[in-house]
Amino acid sequence: MTGTRRKRLEQPREVVLQAAMDAIAEHGLARLTMAGLGKRIGISGGHVAYYFGSKEQLLVETLRWSEQGFAERRRALLGATEVPRAERLAGYIDLYLPDERADPRWTLWLEVWTRSLADPDVSAASAEIEGPWVADLRAMIAPHPDPDGYVLRLHALLDGLATRIVIGAPGPSRAEMVRQATEFAVREAGVAPAVEPVAEPGADPRTNHTDR
Amino acid sequence: MTGTRRKRLEQPREVVLQAAMDAIAEHGLARLTMAGLGKRIGISGGHVAYYFGSKEQLLVETLRWSEQGFAERRRALLGATEVPRAERLAGYIDLYLPDERADPRWTLWLEVWTRSLADPDVSAASAEIEGPWVADLRAMIAPHPDPDGYVLRLHALLDGLATRIVIGAPGPSRAEMVRQATEFAVREAGVAPAVEPVAEPGADPRTNHTDR
DNA sequence: ACCATGTTAGAACGTCGTTCAATACCGCGC
DNA sequence: GCGCGGTATTGAACGACGTTCTAACATGGT
Numbered sequence: 401m402t403g404t405r406r407k408r409l410e411q412p413r414e415v416v417l418q419a420a421m422d423a424i425a426e427h428g429l430a431r432l433t434m435a436g437l438g439k440r441i442g443i444s445g446g447h448v449a450y451y452f453g454s455k456e457q458l459l460v461e462t463l464r465w466s467e468q469g470f471a472e473r474r475r476a477l478l479g480a481t482e483v484p485r486a487e488r489l490a491g492y493i494d495l496y497l498p499d500e501r502a503d504p505r506w507t508l509w510l511e512v513w514t515r516s517l518a519d520p521d522v523s524a525a526s527a528e529i530e531g532p533w534v535a536d537l538r539a540m541i542a543p544h545p546d547p548d549g550y551v552l553r554l555h556a557l558l559d560g561l562a563t564r565i566v567i568g569a570p571g572p573s574r575a576e577m578v579r580q581a582t583e584f585a586v587r588e589a590g591v592a593p594a595v596e597p598v599a600e601p602g603a604d605p606r607t608n609h610t611d612r
Numbered sequence: 613m614t615g616t617r618r619k620r621l622e623q624p625r626e627v628v629l630q631a632a633m634d635a636i637a638e639h640g641l642a643r644l645t646m647a648g649l650g651k652r653i654g655i656s657g658g659h660v661a662y663y664f665g666s667k668e669q670l671l672v673e674t675l676r677w678s679e680q681g682f683a684e685r686r687r688a689l690l691g692a693t694e695v696p697r698a699e700r701l702a703g704y705i706d707l708y709l710p711d712e713r714a715d716p717r718w719t720l721w722l723e724v725w726t727r728s729l730a731d732p733d734v735s736a737a738s739a740e741i742e743g744p745w746v747a748d749l750r751a752m753i754a755p756h757p758d759p760d761g762y763v764l765r766l767h768a769l770l771d772g773l774a775t776r777i778v779i780g781a782p783g784p785s786r787a788e789m790v791r792q793a794t795e796f797a798v799r800e801a802g803v804a805p806a807v808e809p810v811a812e813p814g815a816d817p818r819t820n821h822t823d824r
Numbered sequence: 825a826c827c828a829t830g831t832t833a834g835a836a837c838g839t840c841g842t843t844c845a846a847t848a849c850c851g852c853g854c
Numbered sequence: 855g856c857g858c859g860g861t862a863t864t865g866a867a868c869g870a871c872g873t874t875c876t877a878a879c880a881t882g883g884t
Contacts, residue, residue, distance in 0.1 A: 430730040434841060444864050449842060451862095502729055510726050516779040517714055517722070518642040527782055552783060553792060556772025561764075563771055567728040570739055571764060580765060646872060656833045661873060663831095 415441055416448065417465045420458065424504040429459075429511055456515055460525045463508040467529055470495060470505075474536050488540060489589060490582040496533070496558050497578065501568035510566065530555075541589045554585050627653055628660065629677045632670065636716040641671075641723055668727055672737045675720040679741055682707060682717075686748050700752060701801060702794040708745070708770050709790065713780035722778065742767075753801045766797050 419440045423432050434455055435445030452458035477483075477491045498506035516523040537554065538547045561577045563569075572580075631652045635644050646667055647657030664670035689695075689703045710718035728735040749766065750759045773789045775781075784792075 428730050430727075433839085435839095445840090446842080446844090446865070447863055455841065507729060510722070510729070513775060513779050514722050514726050515642075516781075517719060518640050523779060523781075526779070530781075548784075549792060552773075552789075553769065553796065556776065557765065557769045558772065559775055560768025560771035563725060563775075564768065567725050567738070568735060569728075569742075572760075577764075580761060584765065645870080647870095657871090658834070658873080658875090659832055667872065 413451075413461075414465070416451065416458075417462045420462045421466060421504050424462075424507055425502075428502060429504075429507050434458075456519060456522060459508060459511055459515075460522055460529075463505070463512055464525070464529050466505045466508065467532075471532050474533070478536055478539055485540070485589065486582070486586045489585045490578065492537065492540065493558065493578055493581045493585060497562050497574065497581075498566045500574070501566060503566050506562055506566040510563070544589065550588055553588065554581075557581060557584060625663075625673075626677070628663065628670075629674045632674045633678060633716050636674075636719055637714075640714060641716075641719050646670075668731060668734060671720060671723055671727075672734055672741075675717070675724055676737070676741050678717045678720065679744075683744050686745070690748055690751055697752070697801065698794070698798045701797045702790065704749065704752065705770065705790055705793045705797060709774050709786065709793075710778045712786070713778060715778050718774055718778040722775070756801065762800055765800065766793075769793060769796060 416437070420432065420437055423437055423440060433445070434448045438445040438448045448458065449455070452461060473495055474492065477488050477495070480488060483491075512522055512526050512529075516526050533555070534551050537551055538544075541547065541550060544550055558581060561581060564571055565574055565577065571577075628649070632644065632649055635649055635652060645657070646660045650657040650660045660670065661667070664673060686704065686707055689700050689707070692700060695703075724734055724738050724741075728738050745767070746763050749763050750756075753759065753762060756762055770793060773793060776783055777786055777789065783789075
């Protein structure tokens with residue numbers, strides 16, 4: 401096994417991933433090359449390829465790593481049960497959407513979507529990375545008569561808004577989008593005065609695969 | 613001017629565009645090369661580049677051309693004033709969304725979005741190609757208290773659903789998505805059975821910027 | 825018939841991801 | 855301490871691709 405005899409690994413994986421995020425933020429994904437990324441951290445381009453298998457896997461791993469930080473903040477929102485649900489949903493949405501045009505995290509999402517078309521592995525990874533968002537949103541709105549439909553609609557809406565923000569399409573400001581999305585999310589979350597019967601809150605059984 | 617003395621143009625532009633669509637449908641955009649596309653129609657790869665300026669412009673033009681056919685069908689929906697609005701909205705949504713995973717038209721949309729990040733020209737073209745959809749949707753729901761917000765929300769929702777369909781993400785079927793989106797569209801369009809008073813149809817003043 | 829202009833093929837070029845052979849480095853057993 | 859097996863790492867080679875360039879070719883007006 402590789403457990404005991406762990407290679408020296410002078411460059412922790414995170415150094416490369418952080419460098420990739422920085423490079424994307426500075427010059428865009430289109431100008432990210434293996435050689436250029438290597439030069440940023442003092443290793444050869446060929447070694448980056450050896451280290452991650454392929455550029456595609458590097459990008460997927462960078463996105464996955466980037467999402468980890470968001471998972472923590474999202475979980476904090478989940479735990480803040482004293483905050484009204486509307487505010488927690490607003491926080492979720494604010495966390496979900498890209499900060500601005502060319503946001504590196506969402507740049508990666510677009511790239512991953514595109515590559516999903518040609519590579520089933522990327523497609524699977526994409527779904528897996530999105531998983532925790534789905535799980536946490538479900539927990540946040542539970543109990544809900546149709547959690548699947550709710551998540552689908554809200555996430556679809558958010559993906560569409562995110563796309564517009566990240567490519568810089570003409571339209572309203574990000575703040576306005578957050579407002580509109582939050583209104584939608586709150587309305588659909590518990591608009592129904594039709595209360596569902598005996599449903600103890602916070603005890604939804606769908607633990608979902610929050611692996612890795 | 614180039615009006616009178618029109619080069620011979622043996623290969624009409626449409627032949628190339630159709631070939632590009634076919635190639636994308638068959639093998640995906642990732643495997644579309646200038647040389648390969650040329651071979652499909654019996655011209656050299658170098659000439660395709662000369663003819664369209666760059667691969668990027670070729671892709672944008674292919675998307676624009678592909679959208680033309682949809683514009684006609686959309687306009688037909690607009691004119692069908694005898695059909696109830698709910699059905700017309702359902703038709704619009706059915707037209708908007710990709711047919712299936714790897715739908716070539718939506719494959720192009722994803723690619724154009726991605727390239728929008730690096731190239732302002734593509735970004736502008738993307739907005740321009742979307743324009744007619746916006747204009748027709750506005751006309752379809754007029755009069756509406758907040759047409760901008762309505763279009764933003766519905767199109768964002770549809771873009772998110774479209775992304776899921778085209779990349780083949782796990783989730784409900786396309787038909788179910790159409791159902792959900794239509795429900796949303798109808799509800800937000802004129803939830804009020806409050807019929808609009810004296811509003812002669814098709815005379816809404818917001819002509820929208822259909823510049824090109 | 826001739827010439828200017830646009831068209832076309834095909835080769836040359838530069839970039840990039842990937843692969844490969846060679847070398848440097850480390851941990852371990854002797 | 856000292857090789858030894860295996861990993862890490864480099865840098866070059868390779869192949870694919872978009873783009874560019876050059877040279878030939880066709881066409882339409884005069």
